[in-house]
Amino acid sequence: MALAPADGGRRSRRGFACQDAVTLLGCLDMLEGQWTAVSWEDLEDILCHRDGAPVYRQVKTIEEARTRHSIAKVCRPGEKKAADSSYLGKLFLGKPLPDGTRFTFIVNETPQRDLYEFGAERDRPSGPVSADARVDIVQRLRGVQLPDGRDIGWCVDRLDVLVEARTIDQVEAEAMARLAPLVEACLGEKPLYEEVEEVMIWLISRYIARSALELRPRTFTADDFGAAFEKHVPGDRGTVFGS
Known part of the structure; x- marks a missing residue:
């Protein structure tokens, strides 16, 4: 050998x-038929392709104990003090959004209950979420302008949260x-x-x-x-x- x-x-x-290690897991998922291609250093941390449709994957890890992601945290404006500088703002913006698009927010801890509603399995997207959770994200990201006639609600309906190992x-x-x-x-x-x-x-x-x-x-x-x-x-x- x-x-x-x-x-x-x-x-x-x-x-x-x-995210390099998580990318390797994505490549192994591809071998099992989940994706047709996997790319990185691309429009997102990891970009998976399935039947021509993109799945944009952002990896965010937390090292501090007792700190967990929530809707408020992932929608909190960054240095620009604008909603489009938040984690989800960056995940949704700046990329083509054809039919079949999905978004995956990958974390290394179980998020707060409001965000865990979006929990997905490695080979299966999340199910329907509550209207309250959907509206909460839409309101926090109001003003974010998306291309192709899409809006934040459209993106939220296609959002998955994948929990990787700690x-x-x-x-x-x-x-x-x-x-x-x-x-x-x-x-x-x-x-x-x-x-x-x-x-x-x-x-x-x-x-x-x-x-x-x-x-x-x-x-x-x-x-x-x-x-x-x-x-x-x-x-x-x-x-x-x-x-």
């Missing part, structure tokens, strides 16, 4: 940005658990923990890690991800992904 170090040497696992170590542990059977399929034998860890580090540092020097967004299709994986983890069972 050729486990060459990534360009620039091996990065510390704790040095991975949380720490980056836990997110990486989930990624490794999902990578392990893929590595085994390539090798033809059960891999060592260190082998799976090296694959995860290589994928993130070589392909996913954010870089201010990139000239254009990075995009993976399922074929791209499979080719990168098999290039790094050659095995004796032939091609594992695709035909």
